[in-house]
Amino acid sequence: MTRPLPLDGICVVEIGHSLAAPYAGIIFAHLGARVVKIENAAQGDYARGWGPPFIDGASALFHAMNHGKESISADFSDPACTQLIREFIVANADVVLQNLKPGNLDRYGLGAKDLTELCPSLVYCNLGAFGATGPLRSKPGYDPLVQAYSGMMSIVGHADDAPSRVPVSINDMGTGMWAVIGVLAALRGKDRGDRERGQVIDVSLYETALAWMTVPLSDCLAGGPEPARIGSGSPNIVPYQVFDCSDGEILVAAGNDTLYRRLCNVMDLPSLADDPRFATNGDRVLNRKALIALLEVRFKQKTASDWLANLEAESIPCGPLQTVDRVVTDEQTVSLDILRETPDGRTRTVALPVSFDGQRPPLPGNTPGLGEHNHLLTKPPARDREDDLLRQECD
Structure with missing residues (x-):
């Protein structure tokens, strides 16, 4: 410098x-x-x-x-x-x-x-x-x-x-x-x-x-349920995790209700956007297993690159699951x-x-x-x- x-x-x-x-x-x-x-x-x-x-x-x-x-x-x-x-x-x-x-x-x-x-x-x-x-x-x-x-x-x-x-x-x-x-x-x-x-x-x-552990401890102090192991997901936001595609894995972070509705449209799942079980983030957290199971089936029908292109076109936060050797040569890392x-x-x-x-x-x-x-x-x-x-x- x-x-x-x-x-x-x-x-x-x-x-x-x-x-x-x-x-x-x-x-x-x-x-x-x-x-x-x-x-x-x-x-x-x-x-x-x-x-x-x-x-x-x-x-x-x-x-x-x-x-x-x-x-x-x-x-x-x-x-x-x-x-x-x-x-x-x-x-x-x-x-x-x-x-x-x-x-x-x-x-x-x-x-x-x-x-x-x-x-x-x-x-x-x-x-x-x-x-x-x-x-x-x-x-x-x-x-x-x-x-x-x-x-x-x-x-x-x-x-x-x-x-x-x-x-x-x-x-x-x-x-x-x-x-x-x-x-x-x-x-x-x-x-x-x-x-x-x-x-x-x-x-x-x-x-x-x-x-x-501020968030899990605060959830506990507020009387929330015992935190569970949910892999790549979040206990407070759904869908917000890694999904398997036909040839790889991607992470999708639909962090609010607007992004969730965009996700449903991109995935050609309009019924999920209108389903009262998934209307708000709170509803989706309570019905996590049902929603994730439906999304998992759909994600496996296309390649990771196809999904990433479609999701990014709608400004839905997403990205590939990269290994360490790929990170060191990644264009963003290099830049x-x-x-x-x-x-x-x-x-x-x-x-x-x-x-x-x-x-x-x-x-x-x-x-x-x-x-x-x-x-x-x-x-x-x-x-x-x-x-x-x-x-x-x-x-």
Whole structure:
């Protein structure tokens, strides 16, 4: 981009692994922040091994979540090393992100209380599993566990399916997004002078899952029926799902009564448009099985391309069910220029899904090797040679 990125000049220290904190970190990096990643010296971020596929010894997943960052490897059990990390944070960081098990960093003087006392302006964000309060506050967790616990897994799939998860780490990545939102709000408050001090922000996978579940939970609180597994469909809108055609599958989203009537006309099913069982969306939701069975028979009588052409001609939202390999070569994907290469050409991944004045931020850099930037823990001018030796031990 020709102008500075929005977070140019902000330094974020990420003491995180796997996905939630690293995803928050990569968002900050794409927005122009300097992101310094603190990794366990023994093996680094666990996600380095989450493959195949691998690119130069690290998983493609790790490259996707950590390009453009700097990496410091640390032995947290070494007081000299943790002291140098504290000094680095106090001297450089505007923001700290951490998603280690609750209490872990407190043992090393790197928790929110210690660091905000040393650096009152610091914005410190904890990314946890189940939240900062409650009986499960100290319980570790991964995305599938939270999908199961939050009720999300109970509504994924079809009625007779075994339990299945949303096959992307939606709560990890969502928690990373909430972390960014919370941190940006805190930084904005500081810019406005509302707060002279920084803030401690808490987000978690479980709270993120509850936020994704806003509609099902609200339906339940309103006395609605127990949510059912309805495959690609919606519990609140009908017809709004995938249909089988004679040679493939398409998704049709007739999201209101007008679109439903247009759909009936396109499908040459005028009787369904006038059937009192299907007159309103509420009626169609109550009589879902009867309506879907009738539509399914009709959709199978033509090809997917025929249906798509006819539906699009009447401005009825629809589209093909694409596989991942087709998505990466899809004309719309290509035109958005959202799949980018890192500067060294090793990694091709997804850029930030945001543009500023028509320009998408570039990928912020290459993926660091474990401990590649340990030289950042340099001796400040006022420190003596003994402290410099401690730096060498940490390296």
